[in-house]
Amino acid sequence: KQLKxxxxxxxxxxxxEVIAQAEKSIQAIAYRYNHDFSLDYAFIGAxxxxxxxxPFPEETLRKCRKADAILLGAIGDPKYDExxxxxxxxxxxxxxxxxxxxxxxxxxxxxxxDNLTHLSPLKEKRIKNVNFxxxxxxxxxxxxxxxGRYENGKIAYDHCVYSESEIxxxxxxxxxxxxxxxxxxxxxxxxxxxxxxxxxRSVVKEVAKKYPDVETSFLxxxxxxxxxxxxxxxxxxxxxxNLFGDILSDEASIIPGSLGLLxxxxxxxxxxxxxxxxxxxxxxxxxxxxxxxxAILSVAMMFRHFxxxxxxxxxxxxxxxxxxxxxxxxxxxxxxxxxxxxxGDLIYSII
Amino acid sequence: KQLKxxxxxxxxxxxxEVIAQAEKSIQAIAYRYNHDFSLDYAFIGAxxxxxxxxPFPEETLRKCRKADAILLGAIGDPKYDExxxxxxxxxxxxxxxxxxxxxxxxxxxxxxxDNLTHLSPLKEKRIKNVNFxxxxxxxxxxxxxxxGRYENGKIAYDHCVYSESEIxxxxxxxxxxxxxxxxxxxxxxxxxxxxxxxxxRSVVKEVAKKYPDVETSFLxxxxxxxxxxxxxxxxxxxxxxNLFGDILSDEASIIPGSLGLLxxxxxxxxxxxxxxxxxxxxxxxxxxxxxxxxAILSVAMMFRHFxxxxxxxxxxxxxxxxxxxxxxxxxxxxxxxxxxxxxGDLIYSII
Ligand SMILES: CC(C)[C@H](C(=O)O)[C@@H](O)C(=O)O
Ligand SMILES: CC(C)[C@H](C(=O)O)[C@@H](O)C(=O)O
Numbered sequence: 001k002q003l004k005x006x007x008x009x010x011x012x013x014x015x016x017e018v019i020a021q022a023e024k025s026i027q028a029i030a031y032r033y034n035h036d037f038s039l040d041y042a043f044i045g046a047x048x049x050x051x052x053x054x055p056f057p058e059e060t061l062r063k064c065r066k067a068d069a070i071l072l073g074a075i076g077d078p079k080y081d082e083x084x085x086x087x088x089x090x091x092x093x094x095x096x097x098x099x100x101x102x103x104x105x106x107x108x109x110x111x112x113x114d115n116l117t118h119l120s121p122l123k124e125k126r127i128k129n130v131n132f133x134x135x136x137x138x139x140x141x142x143x144x145x146x147x148g149r150y151e152n153g154k155i156a157y158d159h160c161v162y163s164e165s166e167i168x169x170x171x172x173x174x175x176x177x178x179x180x181x182x183x184x185x186x187x188x189x190x191x192x193x194x195x196x197x198x199x200x201r202s203v204v205k206e207v208a209k210k211y212p213d214v215e216t217s218f219l220x221x222x223x224x225x226x227x228x229x230x231x232x233x234x235x236x237x238x239x240x241x242n243l244f245g246d247i248l249s250d251e252a253s254i255i256p257g258s259l260g261l262l263x264x265x266x267x268x269x270x271x272x273x274x275x276x277x278x279x280x281x282x283x284x285x286x287x288x289x290x291x292x293x294x295a296i297l298s299v300a301m302m303f304r305h306f307x308x309x310x311x312x313x314x315x316x317x318x319x320x321x322x323x324x325x326x327x328x329x330x331x332x333x334x335x336x337x338x339x340x341x342x343x344g345d346l347i348y349s350i351i
Numbered sequence: 352k353q354l355k356x357x358x359x360x361x362x363x364x365x366x367x368e369v370i371a372q373a374e375k376s377i378q379a380i381a382y383r384y385n386h387d388f389s390l391d392y393a394f395i396g397a398x399x400x401x402x403x404x405x406p407f408p409e410e411t412l413r414k415c416r417k418a419d420a421i422l423l424g425a426i427g428d429p430k431y432d433e434x435x436x437x438x439x440x441x442x443x444x445x446x447x448x449x450x451x452x453x454x455x456x457x458x459x460x461x462x463x464x465d466n467l468t469h470l471s472p473l474k475e476k477r478i479k480n481v482n483f484x485x486x487x488x489x490x491x492x493x494x495x496x497x498x499g500r501y502e503n504g505k506i507a508y509d510h511c512v513y514s515e516s517e518i519x520x521x522x523x524x525x526x527x528x529x530x531x532x533x534x535x536x537x538x539x540x541x542x543x544x545x546x547x548x549x550x551x552r553s554v555v556k557e558v559a560k561k562y563p564d565v566e567t568s569f570l571x572x573x574x575x576x577x578x579x580x581x582x583x584x585x586x587x588x589x590x591x592x593n594l595f596g597d598i599l600s601d602e603a604s605i606i607p608g609s610l611g612l613l614x615x616x617x618x619x620x621x622x623x624x625x626x627x628x629x630x631x632x633x634x635x636x637x638x639x640x641x642x643x644x645x646a647i648l649s650v651a652m653m654f655r656h657f658x659x660x661x662x663x664x665x666x667x668x669x670x671x672x673x674x675x676x677x678x679x680x681x682x683x684x685x686x687x688x689x690x691x692x693x694x695g696d697l698i699y700s701i702i
Binding site: 084089091095120121122123126142143145147148149151153154155156157158159160161162163164165190191192193194195196198199201221222223225226229230243246247248249250251253254 | 435440442446471472473474477493494496498499500502504505506507508509510511512513514515516541542543544545546547549550552572573574576577580581594597598599600601602604605
């Protein structure tokens with residue numbers, strides 16, 4: 001019996017509520033498969049600022065470092081919205097977490113549920129068979145380059161920097177993933193304008209040689225932003241930079257018709273983090289109406305990362321069953337809806 | 352009788368064909384309103400590389416500088432697609448043109464034609480009443496910052512730089528445009544991560560004070576990429592940076608269901624350029640099947656810029672009439688379609 005240490009960062013807004021449901025799935029699997037999961041809790045985001053004065057306290061970093069996996073709820077509080085001068089913003093916690101644990105690959109699967117297609121802004125026939133995964137670089141690029149001002153603050157700059165090794169490590173992950181899927185990989189860049197994109201292209205072409213079975217293609221980000229809406233079913237694995245990935249993965253998240261169902265994983269060499277794609281959604285906090293499926297499916301991604309494939313499938317099947325039966329939270333616009341905690345309980349009992 | 356000098360850059364692929372139709376509209380208006388337009392021609396893009404060895408020859412620059420307006424077809428040839436090392440690429444011509452003439456604002460109106468909504472990937476009800484204009488900064492940001500390599504080419508960088516004055520001049524244009532429309536302006540940036548975005552936000556807030564009637568809002572680019580698909584009708588004027596504008600305006604262009612109908616203007620202090628949004632579409636070149644409406648509507652934008660409002664409306668009405676009657680090119684998937692030159696002739700005779 002193997003012990004897995006999971007550090008839980010409930011975070012802000014609806015974070016703690018959806019995480020509570022995700023924990024129920026962890027317990028159900030532990031019980032059913034006789035696994036041993038040890039859960040430990042830590043602060044992050046606005047909640048952490050209030051409790052400790054820092055959006056990413058030392059103790060949280062320590063607890064994350066020793067964990068086999070981190071489960072995050074959501075980060076963000078409107079109270080800090082326009083406080084750009086300050087380092088004390090919830091998002092700083094997220095950016096510090098990614099950097100310090102070197103979570104270099106953010107992975108977002110996009111799949112469509114047949115009985116939710118009416119919620120998608122895209123026409124039904126366009127989103128048929130959509131099933132792709134975005135690999136977004138998460139610890140480099142313009143997010144982490146030097147930034148500042150000169151000439152009395154009248155000129156601002158942000159430096160975008162990428163190294164061969166930063167590109168290579170995520171490219172390898174993405175090609176490996178393609179091998180397990182439909183063997184298609186598309187690099188999204190802006191190589192007709194950016195030098196960093198030209199480096200991305202040459203490194204990816206180099207890595208591609210080791211994966212002759214993978215059909216590799218290239219799209220400029222402007223074209224990709226169009227294609228993703230025009231014919232999203234063409235994609236299998238999308239590989240891209242931090243900034244382009246931020247944009248594309250949010251754009252992609254409208255395809256299934258609901259943010260609430262989307263899980264994500266962020267992978268580093270020694271750490272990995274799982275979190276729903278949706279934000280802290282403060283308007284819904286404390287009302288037991290949030291959709292816990294994104295968090296629950298993030299738990300499935302965590303099990304898969306633990307190489308507990310059976311357990312991952314179990315969780316995914318339970319979610320699929322609810323979706324098929326129309327057992328959903330209010331955000332999915334069903335006539336009879338269930339609360340966040342009811343869904344968590346139901347998934348628990350299905351497993 | 353006032354003389355207007357127009358420099359015509361037919362460019363590559365379908366460029367020359369659609370420009371030939373646009374010229375017919377110019378002639379029709381000249382005749383009907385007794386205007387005097389003097390047309391002069393120059394090379395740009397792949398065509399210019401072949402003829403002169405440069406994608407943006409000195410003579411073209413000279414002819415553009417002395418023109419009252421520039422009309423561009425399209426730029427790009429697949430032959431240069433992966434030649435990123437070379438400065439001899441067609442796009443370099445476009446980037447040089449923008450920079451040298453200081454065409455700092457790219458303006459793209461997005462409107463939906465009622466009888467084309469079936470072509471949009473978005474559901475009909477989502478695109479009802481869509482009518483917005485994107486103001487994209489066109490001569491600054493990461494496009495034109497320092498770029499290069501170090502450590503033997505293993506590290507690449509691109510610098511993004513913006514100054515107060517660069518932001519202010521396009522912000523004023525955008526607010527002025529908002530005053531003539533529904534008085535809503537949304538700045539799209541990434542102020543939670545980028546210093547340049549924070550400068551954008553503060554300059555735009557400053558300019559906004561002079562326009563108290565305009566409702567000003569702010570969206571992060573990732574959120575904007577979602578909102579644009581989820582509820583595009585919410586937008587009136589979108590103001591954004593060079594890179595975000597490149598992405599957003601291409602994404603927006605899928606809303607009407609066809610790139611072929613979209614015009615654009617690029618405005619500088621002393622120069623202005625008009626061009627269809629579509630590319631050089633080499634597969635269609637020489638077949639007389641390209642859609643000339645984007646080029647023709649660019650001519651309407653040119654007339655409006657000349658303060659020939661009546662003339663602009665005349666051209667737009669002729670296009671609207673064709674659209675209503677289903678008189679369209681093949682790309683719009685109509686059963687009976689017309690050729691590029693037939694449409695040009697028809698618009699000529701309607702005017
Ligand atoms: C909150 C913000 C800094 C963050 C990002 O841009 O990476 C978010 O949009 C995300 O995608 O996780
Ligand atoms: C060809 C390319 C350099 C150009 C750009 O990125 O600006 C194009 O995409 C555009 O939008 O006009």
